Amino acid sequence: VVDEQKKILKYYRKDITKYDEQNALRIHAVFDRLAPELNDKNKRFYADSVEEGGRFDRLADEFLWLKEAMICNVAYNTTEPNVGLGINAESSTLKCYVADTGLLISMAFAERQIIAEQVHSRILFDALEFNKGMIVENVVAQMLTVKGYNLFYYTMESETSHHLHEIDFLISSGDKICPLEVKSGNYKNHKSLDAFCDKFSNRVKDKYVVHTKDYKWENGIYYI
Numbered sequence: 001v002v003d004e005q006k007k008i009l010k011y012y013r014k015d016i017t018k019y020d021e022q023n024a025l026r027i028h029a030v031f032d033r034l035a036p037e038l039n040d041k042n043k044r045f046y047a048d049s050v051e052e053g054g055r056f057d058r059l060a061d062e063f064l065w066l067k068e069a070m071i072c073n074v075a076y077n078t079t080e081p082n083v084g085l086g087i088n089a090e091s092s093t094l095k096c097y098v099a100d101t102g103l104l105i106s107m108a109f110a111e112r113q114i115i116a117e118q119v120h121s122r123i124l125f126d127a128l129e130f131n132k133g134m135i136v137e138n139v140v141a142q143m144l145t146v147k148g149y150n151l152f153y154y155t156m157e158s159e160t161s162h163h164l165h166e167i168d169f170l171i172s173s174g175d176k177i178c179p180l181e182v183k184s185g186n187y188k189n190h191k192s193l194d195a196f197c198d199k200f201s202n203r204v205k206d207k208y209v210v211h212t213k214d215y216k217w218e219n220g221i222y223y224i
Helices: 002-019 021-032 034-038 056-068 101-108 116-124 132-146 191-199
Strands: 072-078 089-098 151-157 164-167 169-173 176-182 207-210 216-218 221-223
Touching: 002 021, 002 101, 021 034, 021 056, 034 089, 034 101, 034 132, 056 072, 056 089, 072 132, 089 101, 089 132, 089 151, 101 132, 132 151, 132 169, 132 176, 151 169, 151 191, 164 176, 164 191, 176 191, 191 207
Parallel strands: 072 151, 176 207, 207 221
Antiparallel strands: 072 089, 151 164, 169 176, 216 221
């Protein structure tokens, strides 16, 4: 499986050059940064990681190329969590998920000194040290995209500290919105989800925590 994934990634790179030779170097540069940027704590894609002093307005075509080629799924930061999330989306503040999570794993561990066949089994048995949030969040982004949702997230300042609250995904449901918070491991609370729902209680329909444990419904939250 890993060998086939590496072949697919190789063909992606060839197709980038084949179908857009003029901009191939810049598209390759963005493509090569997908896994490292997702591995960052807040998982946002920074334009200056591609080129010094880089700006998103200079890379817009490269992101669009990868998105239209279904190589990546782009999530935009919406400044107003309400119906019509895309109206208030910031094109310069985004996360860029890999469209297939298996390919992301192969991209992320391509340079690791580890036998390729062991990567997936070590991940499944929690025997490999890495940013698990990157993988779990990418899975959720992939599933939402397959279901036909556009991807949006939301950040807001805490009223009690300098901490930023972030809702990983927002989806529309009728005239309401549904926040999703993704947890990759053990956790004791979901402060961001609570703060968001307190502030926008009249806009929220269903609340979700995507986690590694069993399904339950508790205090108005679906744990899936």
